Amino acid sequence: xxxxxARRAAISTRFRSCxxxxxxxxxCAGRSHAGIFCRNSGRNTAVLRFExxxxxxxxxxxxxxxxxxxxxxxxxxxxxxxPLQFMLGLEGFAVRAREEExxxxxxxxxxxxxxxxxxxxxxxxxxxxTRIQTEAGATWxxxxxxxxxxxxxxxxxxxxxxxxxxxxxxxxxxxEARDELSFQTLELRRQAYRASDLDTVKRIRxxxxxxxxx
Numbered sequence: 001x002x003x004x005x006a007r008r009a010a011i012s013t014r015f016r017s018c019x020x021x022x023x024x025x026x027x028c029a030g031r032s033h034a035g036i037f038c039r040n041s042g043r044n045t046a047v048l049r050f051e052x053x054x055x056x057x058x059x060x061x062x063x064x065x066x067x068x069x070x071x072x073x074x075x076x077x078x079x080x081x082x083p084l085q086f087m088l089g090l091e092g093f094a095v096r097a098r099e100e101e102x103x104x105x106x107x108x109x110x111x112x113x114x115x116x117x118x119x120x121x122x123x124x125x126x127x128x129x130t131r132i133q134t135e136a137g138a139t140w141x142x143x144x145x146x147x148x149x150x151x152x153x154x155x156x157x158x159x160x161x162x163x164x165x166x167x168x169x170x171x172x173x174x175x176e177a178r179d180e181l182s183f184q185t186l187e188l189r190r191q192a193y194r195a196s197d198l199d200t201v202k203r204i205r206x207x208x209x210x211x212x213x214x
Contacts, residue, residue: 046167050190053150054201056157065205071213072149072157073127075204078213080107080122080130086203088196089113141166161197 057066067075079086083093092112099106105124110117120134129148136142143165150158207213 047164048167048186050163050186050193052161052194052197054159054161054197056159056201057155065209066155067157067205067208068155069127069149069151069157071208072159072204074213075207076130076147076149077124078207079200079204080124080132083109083111086200087111088199136166159197159201161193163193 056072058064081095084090090111091114094110094112095107096110097108099108103126107122107124108119109122110119116137116139118134118137120132123131123133125131127149129146131147132145134140134143134145143163145164146160146162148160148162150160152158204213
């Protein structure tokens, strides 16, 4: 059995950073570890990536009720199928199509934020991960969000959130200009993503306490 210190060391996010790395905790959801980095994917497009890990069952936060893997997965499915319960500012949504291939399910959605709409596809791999592919719009790039369940030891659950979005302007300007001009924007975006993800975990906890996740 690993010590709490060993557990914390084991879940540290490892990456090569082109900007910064931060680490913090949130009592409402669990412990979070994060980083921002970028790479050039060719075709004059840079891919910016933000990744962080939220510990769900934490022995250092004994007041938190433990969640099972099944409860965590049901919460992620509900996030995909009923996004109004999770997404701030969302006014409505429609599932345009539902596809099933074996145990894997794909939802094609339109999300209505009032002044604009977003089209995406959500891939659900049971008990493992959800992956959201968002189409580019007039004022935003194409992006991907993966939410993956990780269990390094039995009942020691984490959620890994991985954001990737295309940055054609950054690729054209070059890495140095991008770092100088948009670091603050990236940092604000990172903080917003992290806050949203911690809210997601808190919402899943609330649903579990209400008995809605089994």
